[in-house]
Amino acid sequence: MPAGTVIREGPTQLLVPEDHSTHGPGTKTAAVFFNEQMAFNRDVSIMFLRALERDKITVADAMTATGSRAIRIAHEVPNTIVTSNDMNSDAIPFINANIRLNDLDNCTASNENMHILFSNGAYDYVDLDPFGSPVPFIQSAIRGCRRKGILAITATDTAPLAGAHAGKCRRRYQSEPIRGYMCHEGGLRILMCTIAKELAKFDRGMKPLLSFYADHYFRTYIQVEEGADATDRSLDQLGYMHYDPATLERSTSKLSDNEHRLGPFWLGPLHNKEQLSKMTPENTAEEKRCAKMLDIWQNELNDQVFLYDLSELSSFIKLSPPRLENLIEALNQSGHATKTHISPSSFKTDLSTKEIIDIYKEISPETLRKSQ
Numbered sequence: 001m002p003a004g005t006v007i008r009e010g011p012t013q014l015l016v017p018e019d020h021s022t023h024g025p026g027t028k029t030a031a032v033f034f035n036e037q038m039a040f041n042r043d044v045s046i047m048f049l050r051a052l053e054r055d056k057i058t059v060a061d062a063m064t065a066t067g068s069r070a071i072r073i074a075h076e077v078p079n080t081i082v083t084s085n086d087m088n089s090d091a092i093p094f095i096n097a098n099i100r101l102n103d104l105d106n107c108t109a110s111n112e113n114m115h116i117l118f119s120n121g122a123y124d125y126v127d128l129d130p131f132g133s134p135v136p137f138i139q140s141a142i143r144g145c146r147r148k149g150i151l152a153i154t155a156t157d158t159a160p161l162a163g164a165h166a167g168k169c170r171r172r173y174q175s176e177p178i179r180g181y182m183c184h185e186g187g188l189r190i191l192m193c194t195i196a197k198e199l200a201k202f203d204r205g206m207k208p209l210l211s212f213y214a215d216h217y218f219r220t221y222i223q224v225e226e227g228a229d230a231t232d233r234s235l236d237q238l239g240y241m242h243y244d245p246a247t248l249e250r251s252t253s254k255l256s257d258n259e260h261r262l263g264p265f266w267l268g269p270l271h272n273k274e275q276l277s278k279m280t281p282e283n284t285a286e287e288k289r290c291a292k293m294l295d296i297w298q299n300e301l302n303d304q305v306f307l308y309d310l311s312e313l314s315s316f317i318k319l320s321p322p323r324l325e326n327l328i329e330a331l332n333q334s335g336h337a338t339k340t341h342i343s344p345s346s347f348k349t350d351l352s353t354k355e356i357i358d359i360y361k362e363i364s365p366e367t368l369r370k371s372q
Contacts, residue, residue: 051278067095118144161187192266205230237268
């Protein structure tokens, strides 16, 4: 057994390097990488796969490192057959130790370059969680995904996708990122757009089942759909944005023009309500957080591309913000509005910018004091 420390994540025991990341995006301090903060990310995988309720599902964790995600899936999700793969030979003793630690007979360690792994076999569920951008690996992950399989992809290069390093975003994703309060929603939708375009090269489309931003990363789970019609449906949901900070006006267009120069982005829904309705937080490592996020995902207007932030509105209108709950309640009297998982101070609505501003002014603390 390699040297390390045993931790517990949910009901699963994991042997990990003594020197490992405990918060933030993580740094490679040991020969085998492990980040404790990604427990929530792994929790979501468990909730997601349990909700599929399939008789059998073959799983490939393409860049598994210590095997933490693969081991948890094999231990916590019934009817799974898991391949825990990493090209780093130093990872294999950790994977095998974790298989023994949890007494698993449905998980196998694999020491392959992931491009070779997916050229030799295909799986029902492919998980791609690289250190940094997933772009160099997406095509191979697609090849390794069976017909109507599921792709789960993480991107930790948040700064380029959110526009802090726009040049890198243009080079890696061929997209112009959006800055400001919508930067993380925009980054998530750029990642999804990239996956849709890569799938299209194989005459495959996608149906998003769950997509989110959390901590320092973006994550999306997509159902692969086969054929030209499915491909065209996916490509039809790509487009460009316009955002004017001087007026707060937002709009989208299927084509790029002088006004709609940001993107392209995925403009379709982020989640699938049916899938989310089957997910439960019980027996996860961060059960309270999982329950809270599930509630937001299940209720947010995920087919609305734009979000608004209280700080953005208060700075523009020059009035103190009302409580978010009060504003959402007021907006719902004229349309539909919900919280969004992107930020605790943001919301989504189907109302126009002008309608939002008018309602905000009506219920701002200053306006209410003057009316008393």
